Amino acid sequence: MTKTEEIEINLLLDAIYRKYGYDFRNYARASLKRRIQNCILRAEVNSVSALIPLILHDKDFFSEVLVQFSVPVTEMFRDPIFYHAFRLQVIPYLQTYPFIKIWHAGCATGEEVYSFAIMLKEEGLYDRTTIFATDFNEEALNTAKEGIYRLANVKYYTNNYQKAGGKSTFSDYYYAGGYDSVIMDASLKKNVTFAHHNLVSDGVFGEMHLILCRNVLIYFDKQLQNRVLNLFRNSLIRKGFLCLGTCESLQFSSVENAFEEIEPEYKIYRLS
Amino acid sequence: MYSFSPIQDNFSALEVVVIGVSAGGMSVLSEIFQQLRPDFRLPLLIVQHLHPHQGNFHIEYFSEIAPIPVQEMEEKQPIHPARIYFAPANYHALIESDKTFALSVDEKVNYARPSIDVLFETASEVFQHHLLGIILTGANRDGAKGLRQIADFGGITIVQDPDTAQFAAMPQFALEATPSSQALNLSEIVVFLNSIHPKLSNLSKYW
Ligand SMILES: C[S@@+](CC[C@H](N)C(=O)[O-])C[C@H]1O[C@@H](n2cnc3c(N)ncnc32)[C@H](O)[C@@H]1O
Numbered sequence: 241m242t243k244t245e246e247i248e249i250n251l252l253l254d255a256i257y258r259k260y261g262y263d264f265r266n267y268a269r270a271s272l273k274r275r276i277q278n279c280i281l282r283a284e285v286n287s288v289s290a291l292i293p294l295i296l297h298d299k300d301f302f303s304e305v306l307v308q309f310s311v312p313v314t315e316m317f318r319d320p321i322f323y324h325a326f327r328l329q330v331i332p333y334l335q336t337y338p339f340i341k342i343w344h345a346g347c348a349t350g351e352e353v354y355s356f357a358i359m360l361k362e363e364g365l366y367d368r369t370t371i372f373a374t375d376f377n378e379e380a381l382n383t384a385k386e387g388i389y390r391l392a393n394v395k396y397y398t399n400n401y402q403k404a405g406g407k408s409t410f411s412d413y414y415y416a417g418g419y420d421s422v423i424m425d426a427s428l429k430k431n432v433t434f435a436h437h438n439l440v441s442d443g444v445f446g447e448m449h450l451i452l453c454r455n456v457l458i459y460f461d462k463q464l465q466n467r468v469l470n471l472f473r474n475s476l477i478r479k480g481f482l483c484l485g486t487c488e489s490l491q492f493s494s495v496e497n498a499f500e501e502i503e504p505e506y507k508i509y510r511l512s
Numbered sequence: 513m514y515s516f517s518p519i520q521d522n523f524s525a526l527e528v529v530v531i532g533v534s535a536g537g538m539s540v541l542s543e544i545f546q547q548l549r550p551d552f553r554l555p556l557l558i559v560q561h562l563h564p565h566q567g568n569f570h571i572e573y574f575s576e577i578a579p580i581p582v583q584e585m586e587e588k589q590p591i592h593p594a595r596i597y598f599a600p601a602n603y604h605a606l607i608e609s610d611k612t613f614a615l616s617v618d619e620k621v622n623y624a625r626p627s628i629d630v631l632f633e634t635a636s637e638v639f640q641h642h643l644l645g646i647i648l649t650g651a652n653r654d655g656a657k658g659l660r661q662i663a664d665f666g667g668i669t670i671v672q673d674p675d676t677a678q679f680a681a682m683p684q685f686a687l688e689a690t691p692s693s694q695a696l697n698l699s700e701i702v703v704f705l706n707s708i709h710p711k712l713s714n715l716s717k718y719w
Contacts, residue, residue: 270609270634274633313617321565458614485617486600487586
């Protein structure tokens with residue numbers, strides 16, 4: 241990154257923060273920079289600086305930038321072996337609670353939430369579970385609430401579902417929408433509250449038994465990762481579980497010693 | 513045969529090698545690793561297109577045959593010399609300006625995640641003319657843009673000679689994008705890698 245470009249990016253992030261309160265200053269730079277470059281292409285301007293007036297004066301333009309920055313890329317039963325491990329290692333503990341509270345932080349368009357809802361149903365836990373699914377991308381949250389997904393992905397998801405240890409058939413959980421979409425069964429979202437929550441600036445979510453925050457922390461720098469991990473620690477009950485993405489870890493973080501590793505390979509942790 | 517002039521005294525400016533490989537990758541990488549000098553000093557950063565649920569089989573397999581340690585790239589970890597790093601399946605691999613690895617699950621690029629272009633482009637910005645980029649066998653066009661950027665930033669670019677590659681498309685696209693690249697067969701690529709003598713001062717500057 242040239243020095244000038246680095247200055248420009250800092251100015252851009254400052255402008256966004258001051259005008260709209262969204263704070264990307266502690267996001268990992270390499271991938272953020274690629275998304276800024278995408279914005280430059282789409283806006284047909286030729287420098288990072290040229291984005292600044294557009295963002296400051298055009299709220300709709302900023303909304304598009306926000307969507308660009310958010311990366312709501314997800315799938316059903318992403319990393320099927322993680323789900324498999326979760327069934328074996330965590331479900332038995334959850335079964336001992338009379339009621340269960342779960343927080344999906346950074347749920348994007350909701351595929352992970354529906355995947356978990358299916359697993360909880362199959363394990364007989366869904367009816368005593370309250371689920372909070374949060375993200376700061378409103379557009380993604382709306383898709384999550386609707387629970388309508390592309391038919392073209394269903395074959396892949398069915399495969400994931402089976403590898404994840406599914407006990408029934410995936411087609412039990414959706415019905416045909418239009419000719420190219422499927423609608424998730426409404427009973428899956430009965431206990432789910434979808435809500436706007438910004439991990440950078442918003443506070444704790446009380447007394448969770450389980451927090452899932454997968455493939456979100458990779459977008460943050462170390463300082464912000466530690467801040468968010470602290471937020472999670474303070475939102476969990478004693479002995480609550482934390483699940484991260486397969487390439488994320490508590491190693492070298494400021495909360496490393498507060499958690500024990502339940503399944504190091506699949507990043508399942510438990511508060512001591 | 514390759515036609516680099518020895519002006520750069522055995523390419524001592526080089527600090528890092530990035531390699532992109534797709535279809536046919538297992539056998540070419542095996543061949544390269546088997547013949548690599550045990551005292552090879554540069555880090556080799558590799559994007560190999562794999563199935564998204566690919567486990568660690570390839571890491572274990574390559575660890576057996578390579579003379580230097582083989583591992584997956586880890587988020588926020590520094591790049592160490594004399595190691596072979598693979599991008600994890602289903603994640604893009606990027607290099608941050610402080611020379612650490614970053615991973616992302618951003619949309620696929622060229623239908624691929626990890627994408628060769630993503631690693632090559634971010635690495636070229638950080639390492640500039642200290643970077644060597646290599647495109648090996650493959651059946652798609654990932655890597656062409658990234659290789660071009662490495663050349664534009666003054667790095668060295670090598671492409672497996674399409675006539676000798678198991679799948680010619682990827683080397684072909686790379687050569688079209690960067691005609692200044694050397695087209696070498698596999699044994700010439702190995703000879704080239706083994707002839708690199710990095711300045712130790714160069715390496716310790718960063719690690
Ligand atoms: C790659 S998706 C991960 C989705 C899902 N957890 C998975 O692993 O498949 C990352 C999500 O994190 C959200 N995100 C990023 N920064 C955030 C923040 N500061 N607060 C809340 N959500 C955030 C993005 O909007 C995006 O939807």
